[in-house]
Every structure is written in C-alpha cells, then in structure tokens.
Amino acid sequence: MPEETNAQLDTDESVPPAEPKAAHMPLDRAIETQHDLSAEINALGEAYARALKAGAPAETQPRLDYPPYRSSILRHPTKSLHHADPETIELYSPAFGHQDVHALESDLTIQHNGEPQGERIIVAGRVLDGDGRPVAGQLVEIWQANSSGRYIHKRDQHPAPIDPNFTGIGRCITGPDGSYRFTTIKPGAYPWKNHLNAWRPAHIHFSLFGTEFTQRIITQMYFPGDQLFPLDPIYQTIVDQDARDRLVATYDHSLTEPEWALGYNWDIVLTGPKRTWTENEAFGTAGDSNEEAGE
Numbered sequence: 001m002p003e004e005t006n007a008q009l010d011t012d013e014s015v016p017p018a019e020p021k022a023a024h025m026p027l028d029r030a031i032e033t034q035h036d037l038s039a040e041i042n043a044l045g046e047a048y049a050r051a052l053k054a055g056a057p058a059e060t061q062p063r064l065d066y067p068p069y070r071s072s073i074l075r076h077p078t079k080s081l082h083h084a085d086p087e088t089i090e091l092y093s094p095a096f097g098h099q100d101v102h103a104l105e106s107d108l109t110i111q112h113n114g115e116p117q118g119e120r121i122i123v124a125g126r127v128l129d130g131d132g133r134p135v136a137g138q139l140v141e142i143w144q145a146n147s148s149g150r151y152i153h154k155r156d157q158h159p160a161p162i163d164p165n166f167t168g169i170g171r172c173i174t175g176p177d178g179s180y181r182f183t184t185i186k187p188g189a190y191p192w193k194n195h196l197n198a199w200r201p202a203h204i205h206f207s208l209f210g211t212e213f214t215q216r217i218i219t220q221m222y223f224p225g226d227q228l229f230p231l232d233p234i235y236q237t238i239v240d241q242d243a244r245d246r247l248v249a250t251y252d253h254s255l256t257e258p259e260w261a262l263g264y265n266w267d268i269v270l271t272g273p274k275r276t277w278t279e280n281e282a283f284g285t286a287g288d289s290n291e292e293a294g295e
C-alpha cells in the first residue's frame with residue numbers, strides 16, 4: 001500500500017485532480033507503474049477464478065475494498081450502510097419533481113451554437129427490472145468527457161482541449177417500454193492519477209433516479225473492445241467477467257443512422273430489493289410483498 005493515496009479524493013472518480021501536466025510528467029508520488037497495478041489486478045482476478053471453481057458465488061457488484069483502486073483505499077465503506085427511514089429522509093433530501101424534462105435534453109450535440117467535435121453516436125436501450133419488465137418514467141441522467149477525454153470541471157486540468165460546443169450532460173425520461181435514447185459524442189479516454197500512466201477507458205456515467213433520492217443508482221457504460229479494460233482498476237473492481245460485460249454497450253447497426261451517427265445499445269437491468277419500489281411508482285401499488293422478501 002502506498003504511503004499516501006493519490007490526490008483524487010473527490011467523491012467522483014471521473015474527475016482527475018488538478019495537476020499541471022503540460023510537461024507530461026507526474027508531480028506527485030504516483031510512481032507505481034501500470035505493470036505493478038496490472039500484477040495486482042491479475043492476482044485478484046486469479047484468486048476470484050479459483051474461488052469460483054471452489055464453489056464460491058459469482059460477485060456481480062464492484063468490490064468496495066479493491067486495493068488497486070488506490071484512491072478508494074481510505075474512503076471505501078467499511079461498515080454496513082446506515083438505513084434511513086425512507087419517508088423521513090424524503091422530507092429533506094432532493095426529490096425528483098414533476099417539472100418536464102424536454103425531449104431535446106437528450107441530445108448533447110445541440111446545446112451550443114456550433115456542433116461539438118468528435119464522433120457523433122446514439123446510445124439507446126431500455127431500463128428493465130430483474131424480471132425483464134420495462135421500468136417506465138425513470139429519470140436517466142448522463143455525464144461524460146468530450147471526444148478528447150476532457151470534462152468541463154475545474155479539477156480536470158489535463159492538457160486536452162475543452163470543446164466550447166460540448167458540455168457533456170444530458171437527461172431523459174424512459175418511455176412506457178422502458179426505453180431511453182441519447183445523441184452524443186463518443187467520449188475519449190482520459191488520464192487519472194491512480195498510478196503512473198493510468199488511463200480510464202472511454203465511458204459514460206449514468207444515473208437512474210428511481211422515485212426518490214435513496215433509490216438513486218449510478219453506474220458507467222463502456223464501449224466494446226476497449227484496450228484499456230484489463231488495465232483499469234475501476235472497471236476491474238467488478239471481478240466477475242460476466243458482470244463486467246454487462247457494463248459494456250453493444251454496437252447496434254439498427255440504431256446507426258445513415259450519414260449521421262453510429263448506434264450503441266445498452267440495457268440497464270435493475271436488481272435487488274429496491275427494485276419493486278420503482279415498479280410501485282410506475283405500475284401501481286403491487287409489489288410490496290416482493291420488496292419485503294427482498295426478491
């Protein structure tokens with residue numbers, strides 16, 4: 001374990017720390033190499049494979065304690081979640097109100113006077129519950145780097161150009177069939193300070209609000225075939241390959257529009273005991289018993 005974690009102590013791992021990098025030389029103590037990190041990642045992966053063979057259950061969620069993700073060493077939860085009364089917390093937590101979400105907010109390429117640089121893409125899919133049923137009326141929010149791998153954020157100072165025509169945020173509401181659809185620009189990979197020469201695979205951050213703040217789910221969508229997958233400590237915090245694959249979109253030629261944009265499909269499947277709350281809001285009051293049973 002390093003004597004100190006990297007400077008990325010923000011709660012959002014998506015934002016690299018402010019470090020002058022014009023000389024392309026690290027100024028902090030992130031001197032561990034990708035080789036070092038990959039050895040740790042591979043060892044954890046091999047241990048997981050052995051455990052699977054020995055009959056251990058598949059791990060479908062990111063490990064909270066995943067040492068190769070250095071900036072999480074000191075900040076990952078070490079105790080079980082504090083359970084709040086959902087009705088009480090609603091009195092002071094953010095709420096998903098009833099104001100309209102305009103259809104144009106799902107197009108990240110039309111938010112400025114000019115067109116953003118980069119590869120225009122369509123990202124579409126459905127939000128489904130654990131039984132494959134559509135989850136309608138969900139607020140889906142995304143945020144991402146521009147085509148050069150740069151966020152518009154004061155802590156992102158890596159020397160890639162800001163695109164004045166791309167903010168990198170959008171949102172939409174799922175339709176009756178659970179569908180969502182965004183038009184955006186394919187984000188670039190970007191460096192971060194986990195270790196020397198650390199790069200995040202291209203990704204889009206997704207938030208699903210549920211029906212109240214305590215249900216909010218945040219995840220990341222990746223693009224198929226990214227060479228950085230085996231090197232990325234965040235992607236690898238999910239040790240199960242099948243579970244990791246579910247974060248990777250599929251190129252879908254039926255979504256691709258002629259002379260316009262390539263299409264990627266990515267379905268989001270909600271699982272776990274919270275999911276019936278969403279169903280209740282979308283489809284009525286049935287499902288409380290499922291919630292109690294944690295199905």
Ligand SMILES: [Fe+2]
Pocket residue numbers: 013014015145200203205
């Ligand atoms: Fe990010």
